[in-house]
Amino acid sequence: MSQPTSTSVAQPSLRVRIQRLAGRFKLDSHHAIERFGVIMAILALTGAIVIGTAGVQAFRHTRVQLGNTAVWTPTFTTSRTHQQGTVDGVYVNRDRTRAMILMHFADDAKISYQASDYTAFLMGSATNLSTVPIDTPGITGSVEMFGSTGYMGVVLDATQPFTSQVLNLTMRARSQLVDSADSDAGSASSDADSESAALQAGDPSFNKFDQWRIYVNPGAGGTRYLSSLDQAQLRPDDIYYQTVLASQEKAAKAALDAQLVKMRADLAQISAANTSLLTTKVDGLFIRPPKVPAIIADDKVTGVSATEANHGNGGASTLRLVTTTTVPGGVRLNWRNGSVQKGYLDQVVPAGQSYVSYLSKLSSASADTNDNDSSAVDQMAWTLSNGTDLTTVANSDGAPAEAAMQPLVTLMNTLNTAYQTYYTDKASYQTDLSMALLTLDVTLRDVATNSTSRTGHGALIL
Secondary structure, eight states, rough: OOOOOOOOOOOOOOHHHHHHHHHHOOGGGHHHHHHHHHHHHHHHHHHHHHHHHHHHHHHHHHHHHHOOOOOOOOEOOOTTTTOEEEEEEEETTTTTTHHHHHEEEEETTOOOOOOOOEEEEEEOOOTTOOEESSSSOOOOOEEEEOSSSSSSEEEEEEESSSOOOEEEEEEESSOOSOOOOHHHHHHHHHHHHHHHHHHHTTTTHHHEEEEEEEEEEEEEOEEEOOGGGGGSSOOOOHIIIIIIIIIHHHHHHHHHHHHHHHHHHHHHHHHHHHHHHTTTTTTBBOOOOOOOTTEEEEEEEESSSHHHHHHHHHOOOEEEEOOOOOOOOOOOOOTTTTTTOSSSSHSSTTTOOOOHHHHHHHHHHHTTOOOHHHHHHHHHOOBBTTTHHHHHHHHSOOOOHHHTTTTHHHHHHHHHHHHHHHHHHHHHHHIHHHHHHHHHHHHHHHHHOOEEEEESSTTOOO
């Protein structure tokens, strides 16, 4: 019986199947136009997503930057006399309802130190620097001049915490101490003036008055808390100490402490060299211990440095100079336990004497470079055990004798240099470095006595 035969169906080739699949998804040559449109639509959609995402990120970055940046204009130049200054910061009280913009002029600036000579103008500012209303309600203000330091503060008081908004603060000097024509001729090409001119463009008042403009944000997160702004009645000396002098006092104390470390090393070198006097001999001869001048004879540096204290988990330096003498023009201060606010001058100025006359006498004494104490250290006697002056041997023309005595000559020079170095370092410690603290005290007294304030009508114009 014959078997039925099967009929085989020819399968399409791989090439044909690929062509059919391409046609289904319009990837063949007959759908080139449709495919181009789809690709362009995808690219457009992708671009829109990228641009939109970048825009959102830029907007968020601008908002974050606005919310954190307290000072937008770090420097300024007055429009007519070209006096230059710096914006030091924006400070707030605990409730953030009071803010102070602190700025100072360059040391050589020719300005008035009277607050009554300045007027502040305050406006809201958009990100493109156009003028907008101020968001924070009920703002009043004053202009503060901190003595003759060149520092100025504009205090803003509000009925509620400051909102985060860039404010345009324009200051006008009502008293012009420099001829504007001369100043224009000498400063027209400076970068600071160019920047100032760009900020003030379009405001004719900058040509009429000596003004400068800064941008600040008292409601920003980057403002700094200042406890002295919590006081109902502001004390200029407290504000100035916290914002300016505290850091300077810290640096001055660090310099004094570092000098004590150096002076202790000087005394250690003197001690080691003196020990060598007993062991260094040439043909049985040795150097007799010299008579040390009273100005440095009994000095000691006691305590431990900050580094040593940290190793012992103590942390603070306790170094101090133990001495009964003071170099000409110098002072002995208990500076480690003192402060500018407590006053250093009261430690050293004799009762009944003004600190101005006392400091003048110190300056005159320090300027005398031929004082007896310094000369005594330079002219210490160096005598051998047989009574011979070692300096005559060291300066003799007899080469054999000089060569034979070289170990003693070297020791003499080492010890003599050590004494001279210590005296120089002690003089620096008791004069320049200690005087830095007295100078800060003088400055704070100037601020406490001579600061001026302009309040009420006309001080701040919104």
